[in-house]
């Protein structure tokens with residue numbers, strides 16, 4: 250079995266297939282595993298994530314994957330999400346004593362950055378999602394409708410759109426509301442906030458991301474497999490409608506009984522020959538799937554400037570501030586320092602792509618100083634900006650029609666990646682789901698079917714009674 254690509258999709262497929270008894274050989278072009286959800290060491294020795302990554306309680310397959318590779322204990326879960334506007338008004342989202350779907354009622358009622366009119370309009374829209382059990386009739390419009398259109402149809406106030414829907418969904422889906430298929434937006438609220446008390450709980454890695462994948466190598470190698478880093482695939486060869494081999498540098502060719510291609514979709518599109526596109530027409534459509542950017546800003550201060558582990562800012566360019574020093578505290582090998590390391594995240598950061606890095610640092614620093622009074626007397630020791638222009642696929646209305654299934658019409662060829670048909674947006678959960686689905690397809694074809702995909706969190710509380 251050959252897996253190409255050592256991101257979460259390739260790793261989850263590789264680990265699941267190794268556990269099912271296959272000898273897995275994984276090939277990754279970079280010197281480390283984790284793909285987009287990884288970390289590396291800067292020349293000055295600082296460990297930085299490619300970008301802060303978070304998971305939610307409703308990400309059941311990612312949780313399963315972390316358990317399989319021994320990393321579940323490296324994720325810290327938080328029950329309280331904190332929101333702050335430039336006037337210093339604070340909103341909290343935290344489950345209270347009531348059962349789902351009313352578990353957030355208390356924190357929603359006291360959410361200071363929203364007006365009563367905002368809250369009424371939001372409650373109406375949430376009720377609509379609840380009545381449809383995560384679905385509303387207009388989501389079935391051919392070609393999809395945008396989230397903004399969905400909100401307009403439900404007469405949401407400007408405050409509700411800007412300070413609630415936009416804040417949650419741009420972070421979760423990495424796209425502006427006008428360019429997001431409403432299906433994804435409704436799903437976030439159904440799975441994350443309405444159907445189950447624990448769906449919204451936020452999981453944040455307590456170690457640099459690359460450390461989450463140490464168990465993957467062992468899982469594959471202990472079963473006779475291998476993990477090859479710095480080994481980019483250069484070509485795919487077909488013979489009689491089946492994959493014959495894959496080619497690496499210097500013409501080295503490798504063959505296997507089955508191949509999982511877990512590459513970014515645009516790399517896959519480039520590698521697929523015309524013959525492959527004729528045999529598997531979905532490969533000819535991949536370029537229809539657009540991409541969206543995320544920018545991470547890393548700031549190191551000479552002293553502690555923030556106590557919370559993270560906070561969401563409203564009405565600013567900066568969307569999230571993560572207190573990396575607090576999140577890493579007491580974790581493996583991470584030293585406790587006098588200063589503090591913060592990581593800021595800006596999703597759908599189209600406006601920042603062309604801006605010089607120093608301008609981005611200045612802009613974000615100004616917002617940090619406004620939000621965190623403790624930072625005003627602190628010295629910024631160093632700062633860096635990581636722009637990911639193709640961070641995720643863009644969840645545009647109708648995008649699902651371009652997302653191929655994991656099983657293809659080419660014998661021996663399976664696809665994985667957050668961009669394949671999973672029903673999920675571009676997330677770590679989506680990537681792991683795709684890997685598990687690809688592994689299931691391989692096992693089905695081999696005549697040894699097995700269920701690997703984990704189910705969604707079951708509805709609980711009152712929601713369980715009427716679903």
Ligand SMILES: Cc1cc2nc3c(=O)[nH]c(=O)nc-3n(C[C@H](O)[C@H](O)[C@H](O)COP(=O)(O)OP(=O)(O)OC[C@H]3O[C@@H](n4cnc5c(N)ncnc54)[C@H](O)[C@@H]3O)c2cc1C
Nearest residue numbers: 254256257258278284285300302303481482666667676677
């Ligand atoms: C800045 C940023 C922030 C994000 N934040 C979050 C978040 O908070 N929560 C969340 O759930 N998701 C987040 N995501 C999305 C998440 O990272 C992805 O959905 C997920 O990691 C995708 O995994 P993948 O395996 O499908 O793809 P990738 O991770 O892209 O894996 C593809 C792999 O293929 C390798 N490859 C490419 N070309 C070749 C070649 N020729 N030969 C061999 N190997 C090759 C790549 O090096 C890579 O390792 C974020 C993404 C980014 C970029």
